[in-house]
Amino acid sequence: MTRIEGSVRGDSGRDSPRLTLEHVSIVFGGLTAVSDLVLDVGPGELVGLIGPNGAGKTTVFNLITGVYSPTSGTIRFGDKVLNGLKPHRICHAGIARTFQNTRLFAGLTCLDNVRIAAHQHATGSLADAIFATGRGAADEHAIEEKARRLLATLDLSDVAETRAADLPYGRQRRLEIARALAADPKLLLLDEPAAGMNPQETEALMHLIERVRRDFGLSVLLIEHDMKVVMTICERIAVLDYGVKICEGSPEAVRKDPATIRAYLGEDVA
């Protein structure tokens, strides 16, 4: 419970572990979806992952979060090897994500959506829950308080009791971020957070990502097609094409990289 209270305060000085992918590959049947990928996200860093559709970006997220197990290579978070861990264990280790096509708990309220992600920090046992002991109540109290604070941070307080499915799309995406934050991550994986947002929403989202990263002391790995977002907020960008990393560097360097222009950006962006 101390963790619940302490973490939401946002101790930005905290060192999050470094995520490292060491020569990671995954093969589905005959298809190599990700090939020999070397990538790392340092403490507090904001790294972008871009590339054309089908380049394997979301597969990289699924590898990091344990949905898939790499065919070869090692994924580490700090000293911890993530290979073969179940997704919930990886979340407990401090990695939370959002999904490309939002996967909210559509039938539940926004508050419940966020509270669910805080469940892992509940100290009370099942017995505390069903016999409604003092410890169970204390858990509920801490979790609800934390969830409401996160909803406020993401400007969702007014819809706390609304069903997630009834939110407009842009707010659903924000709710997904609130929900991921409730898991107390040290690394946040955002899969196309700006998809389907209008320009104003996208603008607000950029500030939000910056603010959340600072206030919660997070590292962020971001998949995004909106080049304005990526080029503005990312400190470093990796480009994937057919599962292979073809370029990595600062936004300026990536923008000028011939291979990236050919595979993804096109001539006019540069």
Place this chain on the structure above:
Amino acid sequence: MRRVLTIAGTLLALVCLELLLPRVLPNTYYQRILMLCGINVILAVSLNLVNGLTGQFSIGHAGFMAVGGYSAAILSMRVLPPLAAALAAAGLPEPIAEGIVLLLALLAGGTLAAVAGWAVGLPSLRLRGDYLAIVTLGFGEIIRVVITNIDAVGGARGLSGVPRYTTFFWVVLWVVIVVTLSYNLLKSSHGRAMLAVREDEVAAEALGIDTTRTKVIAFVLSAFFAGVAGGLFAHFDAYLNPSSFTFLRSIEIVTMVVLGGMGSVSGAILAAIFLTGLPELLRPVKEYRLVIYAFLLIVLMITRPQGILGTRELTMPWAKKKPLPGGAGGAG
């Protein structure tokens, strides 16, 4: 302290009910239906934990009921009588001595059913939807066939001579226990983890919820209560027969959960009472009884496919709104 008072008050009220019942409702046929309603409420509310809250489709509830019923019956017939005698010798009034024996038998029956739930759930809860339904269906049938073939428990002839310990008091007490604990669970973080599994397993897992563990917990709890209901049933009719625990029995309980609204505890209660009482109310129409029963069910499911209450809960008007552990609407 307040909790002790509440429990004491509830027990006192139940004792009063028990003493008043024969005066208010002297007709034993009505008493019988009331108790059957209670047992079915326990079954429906417990199955709701799995099928409604956690969104897993189990159709083997009668199997857990059978495990609990037979083990409780065997205990109170062959193991516990010396205890009953000792208690009586110690000067305890008969209803209390019998109650203690029944309580022990029920807890043991529930525990054995829970163990069965764990043994079935652990391997099979990796399966989803139809596959889990088939495994639980198979489990229920296996239990029934095994019992039919064990001569020591009467086999196909059934087990007679079970002491008639189940009274109105015990049925209502367990209804209160099961319903209260279900509500507590629903309002807790653990209950929300179950809802998360129902809504989206992949997202739940990614947000740190051990989905396998959550499903097994729901399954084991549900099996425990089904076992208790089986024990109550055994000591109610004083006779057990494997044919009471067929696939149709399981389907009947599933119907209650679906009709009440998946995930709604109060819905499951209403539906269990309704579906137990309805066939009795329809007795005057004689042979058309089951036709009308089925017809009413179809009409209900067409007009309210989400069930009587959907995922909502009835809240008691006198229940105070607590400051924080809110979300009485639970499933929203």
